[in-house]
Amino acid sequence: MDAPADITGSADTTDTTDSAEGPYAECVLCRKPTEYPQTHKGVTLCPVCEWHEAQRTACSG
Numbered sequence: 696m697d698a699p700a701d702i703t704g705s706a707d708t709t710d711t712t713d714s715a716e717g718p719y720a721e722c723v724l725c726r727k728p729t730e731y732p733q734t735h736k737g738v739t740l741c742p743v744c745e746w747h748e749a750q751r752t753a754c755s756g
């Protein structure tokens with residue numbers, strides 16, 4: 696049970712960028728990376744498809 700010495704990541708400054716970007720879930724429609732993390736539950740849509748969905752919902756009826 697020995698914790699890693701670089702748990703704070705003081706040496707790895709570039710690693711913070713990776714964690715910030717994170718693995719994004721891909722859009723269920725066009726498979727492009729979305730703004731949601733992969734841990735996001737439910738349907739994930741990229742900004743473009745999200746906009747289209749909003750338009751479609753707005754035009755329903």
Ligand SMILES: [Zn+2]
Binds near residue numbers: 722723727
């Ligand atoms: Zn999309």
